[in-house]
Amino acid sequence: MQDIKREIEPELNRCASFFPVVTILGPRQSGKTTLAKNFFSDYSYINLEEPEYYEIAKTDINAFFSMIKMPVIIDEVQRVPELLHKIQAMVDKNKNSGQFILTGSFQQGLQSSISQSLAGRTAVLTLLPFSISEINSAGLDFTRDEFLYQGFMPRHYSENQPVDLLYRSYFQTYVEKDVQSILNVKDKSKFEKFLHLLAGRIGQIVNYESLANDSGVSRTTIEQWISVLESSFIIFKLEPYFENYTKRLIKSPKIYFYDTGLAAYLLRIRNSEQIARDPLVGNLFENMVILEILKAQYAKGLEKNLYYFRDSKGFEIDLIIANDRNIIPVEIKSASTFNKDFSKNLKKFCTFAKNTLNPTVIYSSQTELESEGIKYINFKNCGKWLSV
Template sequence: MIKRRIQQQVTDALDRQAAVALIGPRQVGKTTIALEIGEERGALYLDLEDRDDREKLSNAKLFLTQYEDRLVVLDEIHRVPELFQTLRGIIDQGRRKGKRTGRFLILGSASIDLLRQSGESLAGRIEYVDMQPLDVTEVGAGENALNRLWIQGGFPDSFLARNEKDSLKLRKSFIRTYLERDVPQFGPRIPAETLERLWTMLAHSQGTMLNVSRLASGLSLTAPTVTKYIDLLVDLLLVRRLRPFRANIGKRLVKSPKVYVRDSGLLHALLGIQDYNGLSGHPVVGASWEGFVIENLLAVVPDRTLASFYRTAAGAEVDLVLELPGISETWAIEIKRSLSAKPRKGFYHACEDIQPNKSFVVYSGEERYPVSDGLEAVGVSEMAQMLLEKAGTQ
């Protein structure tokens, strides 16, 4: 059992707000966290994928009012979206009685509809906590844990599988379940085969500029249709579109986002890569490491951090630009898979353009040392820990 850092965040949020929404992809561990918190607080747990539990909420106001002194956990809330309006009335009624915090813990696989409906109905009454797969600060130190996390990804069942073969089978089952059962719940009916081809094409395009027209041509679909499908994968936290850095610096900047399959384990499953040996010889290895580092760093950045990449038509480039909140501090991060932490010339040119407060090369080694004036080499685990500490001071 790996202790998840986010459990304390959820507990703190429940002590501040009437409703807390724990949002994340399926099988990331939301229910496990909720059950542990629920056991501590004597909560009522309702799984809204269970017909009997949904039936209990046929008269939701009457039923839930009976539990105003207990935390109520509502799992898979997207199955009963009309419940949000009822929760608003119950929360307001409880506030008048002095019951202002810790009323509802809402779990849901992230979707724009979920966020929109809860935002409309529970504004000022709900706090969102995003839950992501395991990251490098949670799985323990050492090269073995780091490589295992990279190869098998951060979904707990996959990371904790007995061996690499079992892990790959679990991830392939996860993909199939999403395509055939989960995706249709959140969006218009999409042929599973078409979406799997798109997801695989995005895996082959890991870390490159998003070219919707090329994808549409390969799928014999229109560009707007492909964009809609990608939007859904983004909303479900399965794909990331990393936006380009925006600044008025008199340079011709790339305007297209870069695209990543967010979990490295799912990326490798989509490409049929089982182990380190298979990944090392695959063309995607560099982009896989880049996406892995980006996801692990963004999992621990302070709230309201703006993440982007910088690239000009002349070739100046920074893999990840972090604009930290509060003190308006900018960090420029180059990502290198090799043990050499020497960046490309384009990185130095880009730093001259954007003038970051700090510059780093995140590489596959563990030592921290200066590369040049104002530029440090640092391992991904230490870099993540630095950002986690920065988040704790916000």
């Protein structure tokens, strides 16, 4: 078993030193439980997925807490959000730091419960699947296409679980079962068709009407499905960036997946050799790069500050990183050879966006350089680049 250190650990330690409760959110199987149990190895552990703990927590909260040895890790706390009120009362009496470590994989109800019950009492961190730099730090390395196909779920790297089995199980167990039960989907075939269609629109501006027509459901249903997929850490939106550059800006978000391996599975890509031939290779690569930057931000406990820019004439910047009052414009190219034209849009953008900083091209080439004020970096280093 490969032991891979998580880059969020220093921030986790810092939060547990100042807050009585630390809440770790993230996708199923992203490593939340492993991180919590390894980092807080002397804590007791309760998993609310286990029926006996769940039943006691639901029926008798006082009895539940009387059987707990403090400090404690409570896994999948979103299953019994009522526990948060009791935790609030407990930490108000005893304000010691690091008493509770909570994990959750469904953020919609949990976020609102936290804001109501634990405001000012908990730090909230987000743990996504492994980053490229975490995998590289463990002495492992892969090509662009291998990373895109394999995805970043810990079980593949830590337990050598085959990619096809991992994502088939993940899809059937969590995406279909969990999400469909939350949505109470009546026609599973339409929901499954919608998921495949959504993967086919990765990195594209979301068109609810088109998805509704192609899926055979209403726009309202599509909006509801996308909302739950967001809350379940299956997909995320990249919102457009607005400034007074022009009034003719696109105002709809783009859709990306929290793991490229799941997206590749939904696109019916069955090996890494298919990636380069797939018409969506550029979109998948863009998804991976944006995720790497998002992971680097979350590892430091930062909120997402990522956007894209596009006007009505089709002029686009793939990624805008908002950095205080400045912005970092980024173009993302899956190509493995240097081309000066990659920076064309960046140069144009910098002529009217005067608050730009470090315009950068992230691509597959090993050639890293700076030319005419534009940085060119390899995708494997984008997380480190952001930290500099």
